[in-house]
Amino acid sequence: MTQYDAEDRVTPMREAERIGKRARGKRGLVLVAIIGSIVLQFIPTWQLQSRNSRIMRDFADLYAGGVIVREGNGSRLYDPALQLQVERERTMRPDQIGFLPYVHAPYEALLFAALSLFSYATANWIWWVCNVVLFFSTMLLLRPFLPRLEVHFELVLLALGAFVPLQMAEAQGQDSVLSQFLCTAAFVCLVRGREFFAGAVLGLALYKPHLALPAILILVLASKERVRVFAGFSVACLSLVLLSIAVVGWKTALAYPRVLANVKAVDPTAMASVYGLLHAVSGALLSDGSVVLVVGALTAGVAASTAWILYRSQPITKLTYALLMTAVLLIAYHTHLHDLILLVLPLLVAVNWLIEVGLHNRTQRLIAACVAVLYALPMIYWYPPLYTCAILVFFAAFLWEACDGRNLLRPLQPQRKQARV
Numbered sequence: 001m002t003q004y005d006a007e008d009r010v011t012p013m014r015e016a017e018r019i020g021k022r023a024r025g026k027r028g029l030v031l032v033a034i035i036g037s038i039v040l041q042f043i044p045t046w047q048l049q050s051r052n053s054r055i056m057r058d059f060a061d062l063y064a065g066g067v068i069v070r071e072g073n074g075s076r077l078y079d080p081a082l083q084l085q086v087e088r089e090r091t092m093r094p095d096q097i098g099f100l101p102y103v104h105a106p107y108e109a110l111l112f113a114a115l116s117l118f119s120y121a122t123a124n125w126i127w128w129v130c131n132v133v134l135f136f137s138t139m140l141l142l143r144p145f146l147p148r149l150e151v152h153f154e155l156v157l158l159a160l161g162a163f164v165p166l167q168m169a170e171a172q173g174q175d176s177v178l179s180q181f182l183c184t185a186a187f188v189c190l191v192r193g194r195e196f197f198a199g200a201v202l203g204l205a206l207y208k209p210h211l212a213l214p215a216i217l218i219l220v221l222a223s224k225e226r227v228r229v230f231a232g233f234s235v236a237c238l239s240l241v242l243l244s245i246a247v248v249g250w251k252t253a254l255a256y257p258r259v260l261a262n263v264k265a266v267d268p269t270a271m272a273s274v275y276g277l278l279h280a281v282s283g284a285l286l287s288d289g290s291v292v293l294v295v296g297a298l299t300a301g302v303a304a305s306t307a308w309i310l311y312r313s314q315p316i317t318k319l320t321y322a323l324l325m326t327a328v329l330l331i332a333y334h335t336h337l338h339d340l341i342l343l344v345l346p347l348l349v350a351v352n353w354l355i356e357v358g359l360h361n362r363t364q365r366l367i368a369a370c371v372a373v374l375y376a377l378p379m380i381y382w383y384p385p386l387y388t389c390a391i392l393v394f395f396a397a398f399l400w401e402a403c404d405g406r407n408l409l410r411p412l413q414p415q416r417k418q419a420r421v
Contacts (some may be wrong), residue, residue, distance in 0.1 A: 029154050030153070032154070033155065033158045036161060037157045037158050037160065040162045041167060041170055042128075044167040044168070044170070044171040045128055045171040049124070057171075057173055058172040058174050059124055059174075060091040061083070061100040061101060062112045062175070063112055063123055063124075063173075064086040064087045064091060065083075065108075065109040066111070066113040066115055066116035067090055068109070069109040069110065069247060070117070074252065075251070076252075077109060077252055078103075078256070078259045083099075084099050087100070090116075091120045101263075103263050105207040105240070105256065106256060107243045107244045108207040109247065109248075115127060124173055128173070131169070131177040131178075135180075136157075138344070139157060141185060141187075141188050142345065145188075145318050148351075149348065149351065149355070156348065160344060162379070163341070164337070164379055165337055165340040165343065166344070168338045169341050174338045175208075176339055179205055179208055180342055180344060180345075182205040183205065183215070183325065183342060184345060187318070187321045189201060190223075190315075190316050190321065191317065191321070196228045197232060198219075198229060199219070199229040199231065199232025199233035199234075199236070200232035200236040202233060202236075203232065203237050204240070206237065206240060210334050210335075211332055211339065214303065214327070214328045214331050214332060215324060215325075216229070216230075216233050218303055218307045218328075219310070219316075220233075223310065223311075224315075244256070268280075270336075271333075271336070271384055271388075272336075272339075272384040272391065273331065273333070273334075273335040274299060274330050274331060274392075275332075276388060277388040277389065278291055279291060280384075280385040282294070299331040302395070303331055306324055306327040306399075309399065309403070319349060319398075323395070323398050323399065323402065325342050325345055325346050330391055330392065330395060343374060346394075347375065350398070354368055363397050363401055364401070367401070370390055370394035370397060374387070374390050374391065374394060
């Protein structure tokens, strides 16, 4: 064996060692990013826990609903007197803190019935861990669809750990992280051609009807596989209705829509939606009836334009689904700060797309600016009408690129075969 043969053998070994070192370094960076993201999510929850006696947390009514169902009082799930009694006795809520009624779907109480086996403080932390797991599971589902971000995905995890809607959802003990997971799972089903399962997954999210119903309505109008989508949604709805009847009885289950209708409306200006924006801007100038008409017209316009783009760009892609999620937040009747966690998918998809196409025109630069504003604004100053304006501009810019077709839709269309000469 000559000297050159030995060198040829050593070189691949050294290259393999260098690759192994880079892989170990990459795994270390990912581990550090995961720990950092968890710490960033933990801090707001810990701070709110330490001030529990002064701040009303949304987890209290979910826990109270679970206690009522577990103790066999499902038929009285929406009894305000019983809810108040349980909250006072089980959730450590002092008398000076306002009452937060349970207005969620009956079947959702089953999930919190299991958590009610533990004390309120322990159940709260268990639910926080579940939310963290759901968040990272969502990121695992999204990662294959973000090739430009996958190289440095640890930075994405670290940055999202500081995203205020995520922190607020976990600190308040809300179920918005679960909604984000279900919407992302529906997206994966859609892009893989499993429309029936996509409809079924969105049906499971009906505990937030103001978000699930607009999404399924637009999909049914726009998708060429609308029959499969609607079939999956219908099967999920029927299953959840039967489950709710088994949990609370048919009278209480059928009374749930009336419970929602009787809920006292939150200040509309606190909503980051078209509904809240119109109330903030024109509430003093227009009557309530006029505001409703304007909101209805804008909502119909957003829904119709989104459905048109989705129909044009069949099959549904990550870009058009991002447009759908943005539209759902805009037209939802209730869009709280924690509901804005659904913006994670549109923001990541937008960043991935901008890296692919670059910033070559004003619209693309405007979309990049909107991404930065939507991410950073809640950290600086939270004013829902202002944030809604940013979402509207983001939606309009995305819609403009879609209508133009040169940058958003055309690269996604299958290439036509060239005709033979």
